[in-house]
Amino acid sequence: MKKVYLDNASTTPLLPEVGDSMTPYLGEFFGNPSSLHDWGDVARQAIDTARSQVAALIGANPEEIIFTGSGTESNNFAVKGLALAQQSKGKHIVTSAIEHFSVLHSARTLEKWGFELTQVPVDKYGMVNPDDVRESIRKDTVLVSIMHANGEVGTIEPIKEIARITKENKVVFHTDAIATTGNIPVDVKDLGVDALSLAGNQFYGPKGVGALWVRRGVRIMPLLDGGIQEGGRRAGTENVAAIVGLGKAAELAKRDMSARMKQLTQLRDRLIKELPAQIEHVTVTGHPQNRLPHHASFCVEFIEGESMLMFLNMDGVAVSSGSACTSRALKASHVLIAMGISHELAQGSLLCTFGLDNTIEDVDYVLKVLPPIVDRLRQMSPLYSKYLKASKGGK
Amino acid sequence: MKKVYLDNASTTPLLPEVGDSMTPYLGEFFGNPSSLHDWGDVARQAIDTARSQVAALIGANPEEIIFTGSGTESNNFAVKGLALAQQSKGKHIVTSAIEHFSVLHSARTLEKWGFELTQVPVDKYGMVNPDDVRESIRKDTVLVSIMHANGEVGTIEPIKEIARITKENKVVFHTDAIATTGNIPVDVKDLGVDALSLAGNQFYGPKGVGALWVRRGVRIMPLLDGGIQEGGRRAGTENVAAIVGLGKAAELAKRDMSARMKQLTQLRDRLIKELPAQIEHVTVTGHPQNRLPHHASFCVEFIEGESMLMFLNMDGVAVSSGSACTSRALKASHVLIAMGISHELAQGSLLCTFGLDNTIEDVDYVLKVLPPIVDRLRQMSPLYSKYLKASKGGK
Numbered sequence: 078m079k080k081v082y083l084d085n086a087s088t089t090p091l092l093p094e095v096g097d098s099m100t101p102y103l104g105e106f107f108g109n110p111s112s113l114h115d116w117g118d119v120a121r122q123a124i125d126t127a128r129s130q131v132a133a134l135i136g137a138n139p140e141e142i143i144f145t146g147s148g149t150e151s152n153n154f155a156v157k158g159l160a161l162a163q164q165s166k167g168k169h170i171v172t173s174a175i176e177h178f179s180v181l182h183s184a185r186t187l188e189k190w191g192f193e194l195t196q197v198p199v200d201k202y203g204m205v206n207p208d209d210v211r212e213s214i215r216k217d218t219v220l221v222s223i224m225h226a227n228g229e230v231g232t233i234e235p236i237k238e239i240a241r242i243t244k245e246n247k248v249v250f251h252t253d254a255i256a257t258t259g260n261i262p263v264d265v266k267d268l269g270v271d272a273l274s275l276a277g278n279q280f281y282g283p284k285g286v287g288a289l290w291v292r293r294g295v296r297i298m299p300l301l302d303g304g305i306q307e308g309g310r311r312a313g314t315e316n317v318a319a320i321v322g323l324g325k326a327a328e329l330a331k332r333d334m335s336a337r338m339k340q341l342t343q344l345r346d347r348l349i350k351e352l353p354a355q356i357e358h359v360t361v362t363g364h365p366q367n368r369l370p371h372h373a374s375f376c377v378e379f380i381e382g383e384s385m386l387m388f389l390n391m392d393g394v395a396v397s398s399g400s401a402c403t404s405r406a407l408k409a410s411h412v413l414i415a416m417g418i419s420h421e422l423a424q425g426s427l428l429c430t431f432g433l434d435n436t437i438e439d440v441d442y443v444l445k446v447l448p449p450i451v452d453r454l455r456q457m458s459p460l461y462s463k464y465l466k467a468s469k470g471g472k
Numbered sequence: 473m474k475k476v477y478l479d480n481a482s483t484t485p486l487l488p489e490v491g492d493s494m495t496p497y498l499g500e501f502f503g504n505p506s507s508l509h510d511w512g513d514v515a516r517q518a519i520d521t522a523r524s525q526v527a528a529l530i531g532a533n534p535e536e537i538i539f540t541g542s543g544t545e546s547n548n549f550a551v552k553g554l555a556l557a558q559q560s561k562g563k564h565i566v567t568s569a570i571e572h573f574s575v576l577h578s579a580r581t582l583e584k585w586g587f588e589l590t591q592v593p594v595d596k597y598g599m600v601n602p603d604d605v606r607e608s609i610r611k612d613t614v615l616v617s618i619m620h621a622n623g624e625v626g627t628i629e630p631i632k633e634i635a636r637i638t639k640e641n642k643v644v645f646h647t648d649a650i651a652t653t654g655n656i657p658v659d660v661k662d663l664g665v666d667a668l669s670l671a672g673n674q675f676y677g678p679k680g681v682g683a684l685w686v687r688r689g690v691r692i693m694p695l696l697d698g699g700i701q702e703g704g705r706r707a708g709t710e711n712v713a714a715i716v717g718l719g720k721a722a723e724l725a726k727r728d729m730s731a732r733m734k735q736l737t738q739l740r741d742r743l744i745k746e747l748p749a750q751i752e753h754v755t756v757t758g759h760p761q762n763r764l765p766h767h768a769s770f771c772v773e774f775i776e777g778e779s780m781l782m783f784l785n786m787d788g789v790a791v792s793s794g795s796a797c798t799s800r801a802l803k804a805s806h807v808l809i810a811m812g813i814s815h816e817l818a819q820g821s822l823l824c825t826f827g828l829d830n831t832i833e834d835v836d837y838v839l840k841v842l843p844p845i846v847d848r849l850r851q852m853s854p855l856y857s858k859y860l861k862a863s864k865g866g867k
Contacts, residue, residue, distance in 0.1 A: 082511060088504040088709060096498050103491050103678065109483040113781050114790040116477060146541030146680065149698040149708030179698030179707055186697050278709060283498065285541065285680045285711025300695070302581055303544040303574030312574055313544030314483060314673060316680025319711070386508050395509040 078393040081439045085371060086228045086256065086430035087397055091322070092281040098325035099283065102318035110315050111306065120317045127324025131288055134327040135254075135273065136264035143289045143307045144320050148255040148276030149179040150300070151289040154311070155251045155272050156183035158297040160192060160220045163249065167217025168192045171248075173205045173234075174415035175227050180253055181411075184222070197223075202364040203232035203416050211242045218248050225254035225263065225273075229399055229412045229428065230363030231372030233257070240269030249295060255279055255287070259330035260369060261338065271295050277319065281433065282326030286319035337433060341371040344431045347440045348373045355444055356451050362413065362426070371432065376418060377425040379461035380454040385427060388450040394443055397428040421460065473788040476834045480766060481623045481651065481825035482792055486717070487676040493720035494678065497713035505710050506701065515712045522719025526683055529722040530649075530668065531659035538684045538702045539715050543650040543671030545695070546684040547574035549706070550646045550667050553692040555582050555615045558644065562612025563587045566643075568600045568629075569810035570622050575648055576806075579617070592618075597759040598627035598811050606637045613643050620649040620658065620668075624794055624807045624823065625758030626767030628652070635664030644690060650674055650682070654725035655764060656733065666690050672714065676828065677721030681714035732828060736766040739826045742835045743768045750839055751846050757808065757821070766827065771813060772820040774856035775849040780822060783845040789838055792823040816855065 082090075102123060108116030110124050124144070132139040145151045160170055172184050174196045184194050197209040205223055214221070221243050226233040236252055243250035251272040257263050258273075259280025265273055272295060276287040291297050291310075303312030330337075353359040358378035377385060382398030389396055399410045413423040429443065455461040477485075497518060503511030505519050519539070527534040540546045555565050567579050569591045579589050592604040600618055609616070616638050621628045631647055638645035646667040649658050653668075654675025660668055667690060671682040686692050686705075698707030725732075748754040753773035772780060777793030784791055794805045808818040824838065850856040 084504070084507055084509065084511065087507045087512075088502065090502040091498055099498065103486055103494065107483065107485040108790075109479070109673075109679075112479055112482045112790065112792060113778070114479065114785040116479065116790050117482075146545065146711070147696075147708035149696055150541065153696050153698070153707075177698065179696075182697035182707070276709075278504075283711075283713070284504075284709050285714050301542075301544055301548050301574070302577035303548070303572065312548075312577070313542035314671075314679055316541070316678075316711075316714070318678070319680050319714075383508070390509040395503075395507065395511050397507065 079442055081394045081442055082434065083429040083431060083439070083443065084395045084397045085432035086428060088278045088284065089281045089432055090434070091283060092326065092329060092433070094329060095282055095322045095325045099318040099322040102321050106317075110317060111304065120315070123317060123321050124315055127320045130324035130327045131275075134263070134331045135258060135275070135290060136266050137290050138293065140308070141290050141293055143291065143310050144315060144323070145287045145289055145311060146285060146316065148274055148279070148287045151255070151274035151276065151287040152177065152179035152253050153183045154289050154297070154300040155274055156180055156220070156222055157187060158300055159249050159251055159272060159295070160187050161298040162296040163219040167219045169195070169215050169218045170220040170222070171195045171197060171210060171213045171218060172222045173197050173199060173224065175199050175203055175412040176222065176224055177228065177253055177255070180222055180224070199415050201417050203227050203230045203362075203412065204364060204367070205234050205239070207235055207238040207242055210239050214242070214246045214248055218246070220249050220251065222251040222253065225252045225257040226369050227363070227412060228256040229410055230374050230416070231368035232364040233261070233367040233369065236268045236270060244269060256369060259326065260371060262334065265290055265292070272297070277323040277326055280326055280330045283319045283322040286316055286323045288323070338370045340433070341431045344435055344437065344440055345371060345373045347437065348429055348443065351440070351444050352447070356448050362416070362418070371430050373429045373431070375427045376413070376422045377427055377451060378422060379458045379464060380425050380451060382424060382426045384454055385425070385450060388454070389447065392446040392450075394446060397430070398426045399428065474837055476789045476837055477829065478824040478826060478834070478838065479790045479792045480827035481823060483673045483679065484676045484827055485829065486678060487721065487724060487828070489724060490677055490717045490720045494713040494717040497716050501712075505712060506699065515710075518712060518716050519710055522715045525719035525722045526670075529658070529726045530653060530670070530685060531661050532685050533688065535703070536685050536688055538686065538705050539710060539718070540682045540684055540706060541680060541711065543669055543674070543682040544574040546650070546669035546671065546682040547572065547648055548578045549684050549692070549695040550669055551575055551578035551615070551617055552582060553695055554644050554646055554667060554690070555587060556693040557691040558614040562614045564590070564610050564613045565615040565617070566590045566592060566605060566608045566613060567617045568592050568594060568619065570594050570598055570807040571617065571619055572623065572648055572650070575617055575619070594810050596812050598622050598625045598757070598807065599759060599762070600629050600634070602630055602633040602637055605634050609637070609641045609643055613641070615644050615646065617646040617648065620647045620652040620663075621764050622758070622807060623651040624805055625769050625811070626763035627759040628656070628762045628764065631663045631665060639664060651764060654721065655766060657729065660685055660687070667692070672718040672721055675721055675725045678714045678717040681711055681718045683718070733765045735828070736826045739830055739832065739835055740766060740768045742832065743824055743838065746835070746839050747842070751843050757811070757813070766825050768824045768826070770822045771808070771817045772822055772846060773817060774853045774859060775820050775846060777819060777821045779849055780820070780845060783849070784842065787841040787845070789841065792825070793821045794823065
């Protein structure tokens with residue numbers, strides 16, 4: 078059977094060059110970077126190289142990069158660490174309603190610790206209005222955290238505009254750029270943010286590694302206390318092989334970015350154009366233009382996304398119905414709800430996220446196998462019967 | 473030149489079987505365990521297997537194992553998470569003076585958050601007296617955290633005796649078993665603890681992965697908020713390959729434990745016997761009997777451990793002068809100071825930690841190359857001149 082992986086937002090495969098770069102550090106070069114001998118030196122130098130590679134990808138200084146164990150850790154570290162480091166100035170933070178749970182739940186934890194949280198809304202495309210951010214800022218606001226792009230609907234947020242506002246108000250601005258870094262150009266100076274999260278497994282690097290960039294001079298409280306790794310900001314023996322892989326993935330992403338974007342946009346655009354044309358009652362979610370190049374998301378009316386996933390899987394196609402981190406929670410996506418989509422419609426959420434291995438034949442395969450699946454599920458759907466009855470009655 | 477790696481307490485190399493077990497999960501089986509399709513299923517099943525392997529190593533139930541990104545994360549999670557989950561009961565915690573910095577500094581962070589900390593002392597062998605723990609427990613004590621063995625001096629602590637006391641007093645007891653798990657028998661039921669930290673790179677597993685075992689029914693507050701991975705207790709996409717490697721390392725450690733201990737004890741005993749015999753003014757640190765089988769530690773009087781390391785490295789020998797996490801901090805070890813060793817003597821700390829690749833020839837090589845290094849360094853040592861003058865004057 079044909080196998081089509083269209084769930085690259087959940088995780089990308091490793092590029093072979095990335096895997097190859099890691100191998101020596103799982104073998105011969107196994108030293109602890111903190112050790113004061115040759116074994117340690119080799120590992121430390123490898124981390125230095127990776128730090129430069131990651132910094133180059135986002136236009137940062139290498140010493141501003143802090144390696145972490147995941148994108149989730151980067152977001153926890155940023156939201157909690159930046160807020161706690163400034164709590165003498167105030168205890169109010171601002172996020173959007175559609176942040177990843179690693180930001181939202183970190184903010185909830187801060188609420189338990191006495192912080193106040195304002196969540197700015199989004200429009201029907203999942204777009205934050207910078208004016209809402211401006212209005213949410215108070216005298217005691219110490220942190221704004223708005224994502225660069227949303228992994229569920231692909232919408233790219235107006236980070237530069239928001240950064241101008243936070244700068245005017247002297248509020249620290251963190252952006253969760255996990256969905257964007259390595260996939261579209263990300264330049265911390267151009268964006269104007271103060272801190273930025275990224276993760277290896279979003280751009281053909283390994284799992285188990287992420288990074289937080291923090292602008293020099295911005296204070297942050299460590300999430301992991303202990304040794305003096307990462308300049309005393311993140312304790313723990315470094316995951317050398319994964320860090321090396323992240324560095325290599327960053328180097329390749331920088332080198333190939335425009336070619337990749339061109340390839341993926343083509344696949345995405347075909348699916349976004351053809352799926353609603355070939356299946357009735359399918360709407361595209363997210364922004365029509367400002368969206369990730371590899372990201373196509375839909376709501377398929379009258380059916381459950383879950384069941385659609387299962388049947389697609391039986392046909393060899395991997396897709397998603399929401400964020401991987403919440404896909405086992407079986408709740409309607411908070412992102413879709415915040416965009417004003419009904420609970421009913423949000424159940425039929427479908428995410429197809431393309432990767433470098435995909436071809437136009439993969440798109441055509443999905444366009445071939447999905448319509449009969451949707452038909453079959455709608456035959457069994459009480460909602461669909463109700464709709465048919467109502468629409469016949471209307472005639 | 474001969475290469476002798478005697479720094480296995482800093483990090484062990486991967487066993488080839490461990491590396492082989494990881495390879496598929498860095499390639500073909502790259503799925504996100506949270507994904508609801510075949511790619512996700514394969515990854516999830518691999519994690520389930522690893523969870524059982526780790527649980528079997530420490531006599532636990534698989535669902536009590538929470539995978540983390542490092543031993544340091546496990547310790548931060550345990551100390552902060554267990555204390556915060558119980559803060560309504562009280563805000564006093566107890567550790568020993570010789571804990572790893574990931575425990576000590578986590579406790580310091582809790583102090584900033586309004587907790588009180590009691591550090592029980594150790595004797596000259598680095599041993600905690602259970603009676604001191606008993607006396608330190610107050611009505612508002614919610615957590616005791618004492619390490620199973622110290623990675624700098626190898627001393628194994630009387631955890632069972634301490635567990636009896638914490639149980640009597642209904643206080644949650646966490647032990648940092650990072651130095652012991654996989655190296656000596658560790659059974660959570662036998663030890664009687666409530667939570668236990670372990671790390672992959674201490675027993676021939678990969679870096680970037682650890683675990684925290686928490687007894688069923690014991691409440692803990694997550695350190696990483698976000699998705700519902702690890703039963704909602706540790707968010708973030710799982711580092712599948714590293715977790716698989718940890719599982720394999722656990723399986724091998726369980727299978728080969730007694731043979732390994734026998735091999736390593738032989739090497740350790742030879743060095744502990746011969747080094748003080750062949751070099752004057754060398755004392756063994758840590759407990760004479762209750763110590764890790766692969767762990768030999770010394771104080772070499774009148775010289776700096778740092779310089780000794782450098783010269784040994786030039787002869788191809790990797791050793792350490794303290795915890796890897798602090799080896800770049802160049803301070804006298806808090807462990808040795810707590811044992812009543814003077815700052816001066818603590819400077820000459822030397823740790824040789826054996827691994828499965830080592831042979832008796834390695835020990836002999838160290839016994840050959842070290843004495844001239846020590847001689848040379850003492851020639852340049854003002855402390856040694858002073859000592860010589862005083863001892864001649866005494867004659």
